[in-house]
Amino acid sequence: MRVLVIETSCDETAVSVLECSGDTLNAEFRVLGNALYSQAHLHAEYGGVFPTLAKREHIKNLPALLATAFREAASATASIYDSRKQNPLGIDLVAVTSGPGLEPALWTGIEFAKAEAARLGVPLVGADHMEGHIISALVTKSGDTTYKLTLPDFPILALLISGGHTELILMREWFSYELIGRTKDDAVGEAFDKVARLLDFPYPGGPKVAEAAARARARGTAHGIVFPRPLIHEQSCDFSFSGLKTAVRYKLRDMHDLSDETKEHVAEAFEDAARDALIAKTRRALHETNALTLAVGGGVSANTEVRRALQDLGTKEFPDVHIAFPHPSLTGDNALMIGMAAYLRHTTEKDGHPLEANGSRSLA
Numbered sequence: 554m555r556v557l558v559i560e561t562s563c564d565e566t567a568v569s570v571l572e573c574s575g576d577t578l579n580a581e582f583r584v585l586g587n588a589l590y591s592q593a594h595l596h597a598e599y600g601g602v603f604p605t606l607a608k609r610e611h612i613k614n615l616p617a618l619l620a621t622a623f624r625e626a627a628s629a630t631a632s633i634y635d636s637r638k639q640n641p642l643g644i645d646l647v648a649v650t651s652g653p654g655l656e657p658a659l660w661t662g663i664e665f666a667k668a669e670a671a672r673l674g675v676p677l678v679g680a681d682h683m684e685g686h687i688i689s690a691l692v693t694k695s696g697d698t699t700y701k702l703t704l705p706d707f708p709i710l711a712l713l714i715s716g717g718h719t720e721l722i723l724m725r726e727w728f729s730y731e732l733i734g735r736t737k738d739d740a741v742g743e744a745f746d747k748v749a750r751l752l753d754f755p756y757p758g759g760p761k762v763a764e765a766a767a768r769a770r771a772r773g774t775a776h777g778i779v780f781p782r783p784l785i786h787e788q789s790c791d792f793s794f795s796g797l798k799t800a801v802r803y804k805l806r807d808m809h810d811l812s813d814e815t816k817e818h819v820a821e822a823f824e825d826a827a828r829d830a831l832i833a834k835t836r837r838a839l840h841e842t843n844a845l846t847l848a849v850g851g852g853v854s855a856n857t858e859v860r861r862a863l864q865d866l867g868t869k870e871f872p873d874v875h876i877a878f879p880h881p882s883l884t885g886d887n888a889l890m891i892g893m894a895a896y897l898r899h900t901t902e903k904d905g906h907p908l909e910a911n912g913s914r915s916l917a
């Protein structure tokens with residue numbers, strides 16, 4: 554089955570063509586075409602994603618990205634792409650992210666996908682961005698352009714850590730979701746981005762904070778900065794990151810010497826605290842749920858220190874739990890994971906998600 558995928562939930566515009574086969578036991582995905590444009594540099598001057606600008610950029614860039622993805626798919630399948638034909642690539646299904654995300658941005662993708670599905674004469678299904686992040690952890694890259702679903706052991710505990718979400722969700726079976734914990738305020742990625750702004754690092758700052766923290770850690774000099782680990786002793790699996798961000802703000806306000814080295818120490822102390830909060834709640838959730846797989850997804854799953862600590866937690870305390878991370882090509886927002894999730898729903902005869910944009914839709 555060939556699936557055309559459109560993802561416009563935030564500040565990445567992404568279009569893919571995937572060839573999908575198998576089912577939830579053995580699915581394989583071949584990337585025929587994949588075009589992605591990150592608007593991040595345009596949002597940098599606003600210090601975060603500016604929804605109207607995101608929408609305008611999606612509208613502007615979708616046609617060219619679609620053309621690129623189609624051209625790549627034609628060359629991957631050694632076919633001649635004739636745009637005058639109704640469906641020259643034999644697309645069977647169109648999938649589009651309908652939530653969660655920025656509603657104006659989501660609507661842009663949905664309207665574009667509707668028009669494309671009608672033009673191709675194929676069905677259109679809605680997909681869920683967070684379901685995509687979960688599936689991104691459950692596939693392994695099996696070749697230059699192929700991904701394979703590795704049959705997971707259920708129950709699966711998903712730790713979703715992105716710019717908009719910090720959630721622990723339990724999957725007892727495919728596509729059934731139970732909320733175990735979530736952030737009461739900021740998402741962990743948002744905290745990374747806000748701390749980056751306090752440190753004068755450009756948006757999106759999460760990776761910059763991580764790099765600064767890594768430099769401090771490599772130096773290994775003591776700095777005595779310790780931030781609170783929010784909610785770590787509370788008897789729940791909920792998170793909170795806004796107090797931590799405020800603690801960083803006050804610390805910086807009180808400091809006089811803001812050398813690069815000091816900033817790196819602050820970044821390290823912040824990352825340590827955020828990491829410990831993620832670990833404490835994941836530990837609690839693994840105990841509570843007896844999950845056999847921990848699937849980590851979302852932009853923050855790219856963080857080396859968080860990955861290391863989660864691996865360490867698994868090795869030392871949960872040796873029977875398989876800990877699954879996305880391949881680096883799938884950690885950030887992309888259309889591939891969206892297409893994989895939509896296809897897997899389709900093959901299990903689960904309905905797609907609604908085709909109305911819903912910015913705050915939750916899986917659980």
Ligand code: KG4
Nearest residue numbers: 715716717742759763851852853856885886
């Ligand atoms: O999943 P994603 O690409 O977009 C959303 O769905 O939100 O996640 C983006 C978030 C941003 O907050 C970004 O700063 C953060 O993931 N991020 C990181 C790292 N790479 C991306 N945070 C910490 N360390 C990283 N290496």
Ligand code: ZN
Nearest residue numbers: 715851852886
């Ligand atoms: Zn995302």
